[in-house]
Amino acid sequence: MINQERYKNIFDSIESNSEITLDSLNQRKHELKKKRLRNSLYSFAACAALFLGSNAVSYAKTGEFWVAKAFNFKTGSGLEVTVDNTSPDETKTTIKYDDANARDYYSVENGRLYFVFNDIKQDITDECSEDDYFKYEYTDEDSYRHVIIVGGTVDNPGWAEFMFDKDGNYIFNNMSIKCSDSEDSEEISATYNIDETDNSGNYEEDFYIEEYSDDVDDDITNYDVYEYNENGDIKEIIAMSGEPNWLIQAKLSLGIPTGIPELDFAE
Amino acid sequence: MREPVENLIKQYQKHLFAAAFSICGNASDADDVVQDTFLKYHLSKKEFSSPEHIKAWLLRVTINKSKDINRSFWKQKSTSIEDYVETLTVSDEDDKALLNEVLKLPYKYRIVIHLYYYEEYSVSEIAGILKITESNVKTRLSRGRSLLKENIQEEWVYD
Numbered sequence: 001m002i003n004q005e006r007y008k009n010i011f012d013s014i015e016s017n018s019e020i021t022l023d024s025l026n027q028r029k030h031e032l033k034k035k036r037l038r039n040s041l042y043s044f045a046a047c048a049a050l051f052l053g054s055n056a057v058s059y060a061k062t063g064e065f066w067v068a069k070a071f072n073f074k075t076g077s078g079l080e081v082t083v084d085n086t087s088p089d090e091t092k093t094t095i096k097y098d099d100a101n102a103r104d105y106y107s108v109e110n111g112r113l114y115f116v117f118n119d120i121k122q123d124i125t126d127e128c129s130e131d132d133y134f135k136y137e138y139t140d141e142d143s144y145r146h147v148i149i150v151g152g153t154v155d156n157p158g159w160a161e162f163m164f165d166k167d168g169n170y171i172f173n174n175m176s177i178k179c180s181d182s183e184d185s186e187e188i189s190a191t192y193n194i195d196e197t198d199n200s201g202n203y204e205e206d207f208y209i210e211e212y213s214d215d216v217d218d219d220i221t222n223y224d225v226y227e228y229n230e231n232g233d234i235k236e237i238i239a240m241s242g243e244p245n246w247l248i249q250a251k252l253s254l255g256i257p258t259g260i261p262e263l264d265f266a267e
Numbered sequence: 268m269r270e271p272v273e274n275l276i277k278q279y280q281k282h283l284f285a286a287a288f289s290i291c292g293n294a295s296d297a298d299d300v301v302q303d304t305f306l307k308y309h310l311s312k313k314e315f316s317s318p319e320h321i322k323a324w325l326l327r328v329t330i331n332k333s334k335d336i337n338r339s340f341w342k343q344k345s346t347s348i349e350d351y352v353e354t355l356t357v358s359d360e361d362d363k364a365l366l367n368e369v370l371k372l373p374y375k376y377r378i379v380i381h382l383y384y385y386e387e388y389s390v391s392e393i394a395g396i397l398k399i400t401e402s403n404v405k406t407r408l409s410r411g412r413s414l415l416k417e418n419i420q421e422e423w424v425y426d
Contacts, residue, residue, distance in 0.1 A: 022273060
């Protein structure tokens with residue numbers, strides 16, 4: 001049997017259990033409107049390495065697993081990092097993030113945007129815009145410093161939370177933002193000082209801007225900036241299409257490392 | 268031209284599911300992707316030049332949406348690929364091994380491998396769908412095959 005037949009037979013044998021109808025599509029449309037749009041700008045591997053390397057993380061051995069300390073955000077979402085050392089040949093790190101019951105750090109009422117945190121409810125409408133944000137900081141009982149950013153407009157707000165350990169090292173982020181559907185590639189190129197697009201698939205380059213379009217005929221409307229390792233696997237996402245400017249500005253002001261030390265962020 | 272979405276569902280659901288599965292690596296995410304792809308078509312007013320154009324567009328949207336899911340690092344589906352493959356209706360052990368290795372490939376290789384071997388698109392057609400150069404397609408096909416050959420100790424014919 002030739003390879004092509006074999007490949008086709010294998011994928012033909014995997015069946016969908018989903019019945020798609022017009023009714024199911026309309027139901028899906030309704031569900032998507034209510035879905036929380038989330039985005040994370042940091043990779044699994046980088047997050048795990050920083051989080052587990054943090055001085056503030058403690059470990060407890062449970063059975064055969066080493067379980068890193070679980071962390072619960074004030075939004076109600078939770079993070080648990082598990083390190084499995086049972087195999088002599090490899091260490092497996094799993095990150096579980098649960099935001100099923102998570103809340104936002106803001107609310108919108110009567111055309112005004114409020115910062116909401118514990119007992120705080122503060123009108124921040126005039127401090128926020130597409131380019132500006134409100135910032136709130138606190139230190140938790142484990143000495144993590146949290147910087148909460150709320151930005152955007154009343155019609156399109158978002159928030160991000162950045163965590164730092166007691167030595168000031170950036171560890172992790174948690175956020176809820178809505179990315180725009182399209183972005184001018186020249187704007188992002190200017191922000192990250194990337195002059196040209198490389199679609200050659202040359203993985204020896206440090207950075208690769210992947211551009212894609214939903215339409216095979218239209219000009220490219222979406223793109224992401226990745227850092228690849230030598231195997232062609234994603235090492236880190238530097239920026240994602242549609243990232244709002246208030247978030248970019250907040251990251252710059254906090255000195256969040258991007259792994260691109262030579263880039264000029266001045267804007 | 269436009270086709271009613273119900274016709275496209277009958278004609279292409281299996282194709283889109285296979286493409287989504289090859290990237291997402293699990294049926295649940297693939298189902299979501301396929302639903303969203305047909306929904307996008309259903310809500311779009313775009314006109315197409317031919318049935319082939321419609322199919323290429325559907326595949327392109329499916330691929331993009333599958334990549335979006337893979338980029339969501341906070342996926343809660345943490346079953347290993349090997350455990351998941353065991354739950355599928357692939358009876359032959361060699362086929363399971365092949366499927367395991369395909370799903371472990373970086374998705375950039377998986378996409379071109381799938382479009383080439385399952386959808387039987389040519390290199391130039393794949394380049395058009397993915398908006399990359401033909402040279403890039405050949406590079407990704409070559410690297411994907413090399414990895415498969417290395418991992419399953421089998422030669423993949425360069426057609």
